Amino acid sequence: MRRILLFLLPLLLVLTACGGASTGKSAGDADVFESVTVSGGSDKKAPKVEFDTPLKVTAPAVKTLVEGDGKAIKAGQQITFNAAFFNAEDGSKLGDTYEGGQPQPLPVDDTLKEQDAELYEVLVGTKVGAQVGYTRPVEEPAEGQEATPQQLVVLKIISAKDPAPEPKILSPEDVSTLDDEGKLPTFKFAKDGAPEVTIPDNEPSKDLVVKVLKEGDGEVVAESDTITANYSGWRWEDGEQFDSSFERGEPAEFPLTGVIEGWTKGLAGQKVGSQVLLVIPGAWGYGDPAPEGRPSGTLVFFVEITGKSAAK
Structure with a gap:
């Protein structure tokens, strides 16, 4: 077929x-x-x-x-x-x-x-x-x-x-500037650790934003690894949550080579135990527009890496 x-x-x-x-x-x-x-x-x-x-x-x-x-x-x-x-x-x-x-x-x-x-x-x-x-x-x-x-x-x-220009990973200096200007999402946390997001009114970055909210002290994650993580995801456009492992009550496990490109590029190099904000442009997410059943456009993720295993 x-x-x-x-x-x-x-x-x-x-x-x-x-x-x-x-x-x-x-x-x-x-x-x-x-x-x-x-x-x-x-x-x-x-x-x-x-x-x-x-x-x-x-x-x-x-x-x-x-x-x-x-x-x-x-x-x-x-x-x-x-x-x-x-x-x-x-x-x-x-x-x-x-x-x-x-x-x-x-x-x-x-x-x-x-x-x-x-x-x-x-x-x-x-x-x-x-x-x-x-x-x-x-x-x-x-x-x-x-x-x-x-x-x-x-x-x-x-x-x-015409396709949008290929995104790049935004430099730490540019991420810091966006943060200082109040142009990045922020989080509050419920007692069970589940995040609630506030998304600013400005247009999102056209490049991948990676902000470490809390650095872990575990091993560094390689792009070829399988990770375990708690996470929630929202659409930037309207703040609608489309997925959350917190709601399912357990972390998810997946190979970094088998997820959207923004996750692969944004989480490789992070440490186990880290909490990370990802703002992912559509080209490195599910597309804009996305296929039926997938969220379109720029996506916001809170990700807490709880473990990893090396590729076999």
Whole structure:
């Protein structure tokens, strides 16, 4: 299963103008879209999609079914989209990402080019606002797993933006300046040690902020280590808490190579026993916008490192 279906399928499982086959860009076995028509819809409302069934999908296929009227997508940009999913065998709608959700991000980068060449080829040069049909043969399920129905996915391209500049780790001097100016989050602690955050009104740093609130006296954590930590996380934008080991009543354990980049870069080099404030830009968090079910934008974490074990 290639990248886009891997990316979209979790959305589908959670969610358990008019055009036909146009002169838009296409790649792969695009004749499969000959009977597909797309009508109505908007950025926030799924279109009506009709086609003769069953669609005989024998090879990957992508086609711009309805032209957009925005700017052309460039290689290296990140698009956002909404999608509607259909059973290619009987035409029934399986779900969509429009209702109550937010547009989903997808980098049109070298990784997509490698993993989903047909989709990459069509997206580059297609205009924002387009409706793009996408399908590929379903792989055989692993033993004991339920078969996934053959799908037709129609993507509505909402936006295309150049990627934000790569963040860096803010210097200790710059962190100290932000702190002195009252531009960093502060914490109060309940009797059980759980933190409550106050986030200032200013815009967050575009770089990774690492502030040691209390230095531990244990071993130094390496990037390859697995750590145990108590932590809480909030969105800078609205102060909403999205995760907390304190609420679960026990610390969490995870390899630093298997977490968001802001954790990896911010906690490597810290000592066991340390309490650390992390302000993580979206590029080193879950993205902005983030995939469905993940917090978007700049994130704030309180992390207390309680232990570590070396990689085996």
